[in-house]
Amino acid sequence: MSNKKSTHHWLAQRITAVLLIPLVIWLVYSIVDLVGSDYEQFTAWLSQPLNAIAMITFVMVGFYHATLGAQVITEDYVHHKCLKKLKLIIQKLFFFGASIVCIVSVLKIALV
Amino acid sequence: MSDPSQDTRPLSPHLQIYKPQMTSVLSITHRATGVALAIGSLMLLWLLCAAATGPGAYNTFMNFAGSPLGRFMLFGWSFSLYFHLCNGIRHLFWDMGYLLNIKQAYRAGYIVLLGTIILTLSTWICALYI
Numbered sequence: 001m002s003n004k005k006s007t008h009h010w011l012a013q014r015i016t017a018v019l020l021i022p023l024v025i026w027l028v029y030s031i032v033d034l035v036g037s038d039y040e041q042f043t044a045w046l047s048q049p050l051n052a053i054a055m056i057t058f059v060m061v062g063f064y065h066a067t068l069g070a071q072v073i074t075e076d077y078v079h080h081k082c083l084k085k086l087k088l089i090i091q092k093l094f095f096f097g098a099s100i101v102c103i104v105s106v107l108k109i110a111l112v
Numbered sequence: 113m114s115d116p117s118q119d120t121r122p123l124s125p126h127l128q129i130y131k132p133q134m135t136s137v138l139s140i141t142h143r144a145t146g147v148a149l150a151i152g153s154l155m156l157l158w159l160l161c162a163a164a165t166g167p168g169a170y171n172t173f174m175n176f177a178g179s180p181l182g183r184f185m186l187f188g189w190s191f192s193l194y195f196h197l198c199n200g201i202r203h204l205f206w207d208m209g210y211l212l213n214i215k216q217a218y219r220a221g222y223i224v225l226l227g228t229i230i231l232t233l234s235t236w237i238c239a240l241y242i
Contacts, residue, residue: 014204014207017200017203017204018204020197021197021201024193024197028190028193028235031239032235032238032239035239035240038167038170039163039166039167039170039171042163042170043163046163055160059156062153063153066146066149066150066153069143069146069150070147070150073143073146073147075121076121095150098153098154098157101157101160101161102156102157102160102161104164105157105160105161105163105164106160106164108164109160109163109164
């Protein structure tokens with residue numbers, strides 16, 4: 001990574017970390033509150049605008065934070081240049097895809 | 113093939129000759145819990161997909177989540193989440209220039225461990241009994 005990229009990575013990791021503190025507290029509180037909910041109760045909960053927005057924000061910020069963390073781990077432990085590049089691309093696509101799937105699911109529950 | 117000695121990045125300590133210390137163990141645990149959380153988040157993906165699919169898929173997920181394996185995974189996820197949260201806050205303090213001497217780093221480490229255990233257990237007590 002170039003110096004400019006490294007600074008951006010460092011900063012992005014910290015900003016997403018700080019954002020995740022309230023989001024994670026909301027998520028755990030919600031999960032504990034939702035224990036034992038049936039399908040109707042769960043979808044009704046996720047259809048509330050604030051919950052849908054919080055879930056989409058958590059998924060976006062969380063998977064981005066995971067992408068940044070996984071990138072550092074790969075850069076530390078995978079020394080083969082091609083393998084490293086390939087693994088970095090796969091990871092990025094994987095987490096990006098995962099967040100898209102989650103967002104579409106939330107939107108379908110909340111809007112359809 | 114790249115020669116590690118030519119690499120500009122610093123090498124990790126050689127684990128075979130490296131005495132484990134609380135600080136280094138917490139450091140590697142931060143990484144391990146990060147990986148666990150990234151994988152564990154796929155359970156959230158499954159839940160959201162299942163709920164978007166319909167009651168049948170939702171019930172399949174709930175049956176798994178309530179099974180011994182599902183419970184074990186959720187317990188691991190909650191522990192990893194709280195550890196990564198508490199130790200992440202410890203990292204943010206370091207980034208701001210606090211708690212940097214050895215005594216403070218150790219004390220904050222013990223607070224992280226204690227906080228993780230208390231938060232994990234109280235969450236499960238709330239989830240199961242309240």
